Amino acid sequence: MNRSLLLTLAGLVLGSAALVSCKRAPDKIVIGVNAELTGSIPVAGQSCRNAAEFAVAEINAAGGLEVAGKKYPVEIMVEDNEDKAESAAAAAQKLVSAGVLAMVGPNASRNAIPAAEVAEAAKVPMISPWSTAARLTLDARSNAPKKFVFRTAFTDDFQGVVAANFAQNYLKTTKPAVLYDVASEYNKGIAEIYGKTLKKKGIELAAFESYTTGDKDFSSLLTKIQQTGADSLFLPNYYSEVPLQVKQARKLGYTGAIFGSDSWGSPELLTLCGGDCEGLFFTTHYAPDIATPRAKEFIAKYQAAKGKVPDDVAALTWDSFGLLFQAIQAAGKLDRLAVRDALAKISNFEGVTGSMEFKGTGDPVKSAVVIQIKDGKFTYFQTAKP
């Protein structure tokens, strides 16, 4: 009994000694990946992991990442957060204790926000590729910017404005209507910013109707919207609900414009919608068919390595790793605080999802793209600059 206890203790001491020595003379860079590998959005989590593996494989093929004259091999440590807030925080905690230099992920705001609290408390730099909720990078109590939490996506504050500009300038809407899920923070946030921005421009909303997650019949609300004579309909809702809303609106005889936000960007939308979504627009992070040479190169290589076209999450994860590599090199040492400081100062990062600039906070200044659904495909339409 005593002997086994002694042995365990000895093991613990040796183990921690190994950890300490590892910290003193690091011979590799370990980056944590906190992804939604199971749960309701496994496609997003797999894209995140694939892109992370791909980014690391590429840098290692070049002999590793060169920091202050020495090349270090890069490793990733992947943790599944099950698309649950509590598991996301636990996964972040696990990565922190394993001694990672920085973390990438989670992707959905509902998981990224709790993980960000852990990262901030432990002073470990974290980049969420996909989360757009403004709260991610803000302190829960003081509302001041968090120090260690970054993202590569734009925020919903920006996206709502982009959508409003698009409605005014391209759709020339005079009677805009909104139908959104009041029970989901993302949908509600964008809908409200969209409405406020239009009001500032002097365009009054014709209708601002809401429903609850899981609804499938929108005929009552759509009839109400139709009644107001609305000429545009903004649907900042998830891809599983949008096809029903579009189909039902058309069945009720609504012929005006319909458009949405980055939650539309799943191939599932096209499957469920059939021909009814043809010609519609939505705002998002990136369009696989835009012709920047850097994006083209990434898409071709990723496709060759992983056998599919990179989606939003894959492109944003790739950019997260690019940012992180640039920051580690700029920091010149493998130190969490130095990496954090370097990240906050990146003034020009040319990513696959566009160029980004950090001005001391965790939110990048970057463009959004407008996509049109054409011939059953997501097609680049225009870019919206901040």
Place this chain on the structure above:
Amino acid sequence: MRFYLQQALNALQVGSVYALIALGYTMVYGILTMINFAHGDVFMVSSYVAFFVATALIGSHLALPPAVVFAATLLSSMFATALLAVAIERVAYRPLRRAPRMSLVITSLGIGLLLENLAIAFRPVGPAPRMLPALIPSTTIVVGGVAFSALQVVTIIVSAAAMLGLDALVRHTRVGIAMRAISWDSALVPLMGVPVDRIVSMTFAIGAAVAAVGGTLYGMTYTIDPYMGIRIGWWAFISAVVGGIGNIRGAMLGGFLLGAVEIFTPVFLHSSTYRDMVAFSLLLVLLVFRPTGILGSPAAQKV
């Protein structure tokens, strides 16, 4: 006026589906005084049967006209769902017929969970929402400012036909008479040579087939997923209680009433979020003043 006519039409479409499912609750209650909470999930299965049959027929080389595919889809979904309901009754409910009613109710909740999780675990179904192929042209006719979509018209007509057929069956056929007799007195009727087990099986089969009509029409209108039966099942159950559980015409009336609640709540209140509150409040108020529902008659306690 046009606006309210349009909303009334919307309510008729939504209410049809509630009414069709409510019938299954009310028939089973009538004959066994048991609430079959698996009924909403049986409805879910019927939508998936319709989904697979329709997809297979549309994708096959037979090149059948859509109307034939629709009829084949509807009939095969009704048949398969009826078989499922009979099997559930035989395996899970019949051994408990003499047990306390609560055991039956809990068993039915368990069967419902089983069906949901089997659907998710079964690879071709899975958790992702699906949509049936379009079997009915997506044309919309505007009459006097009210938009009638072909699907809406078909839904209302097919549901009405199913309900009238059921009503006639219960009132005029031997099986219907036997069902009503058992619900009248389940102790005495078997002594008169009525085969109770067979009639109970028939009741489950008919209730499920009628729900399958709703499931097919629902699947053509909305997306389907393994959890779809929960909310709709609850609403159909409230429909049955509001109309007077055990009463077939009451279930139909209740279904259309709940359809109207669903559609008219957001017309008068700001968001459809208040819908459940309105529906359950209606149920509570009604139960205070008419504990047996609108058309239900007070149960005479036999001594």
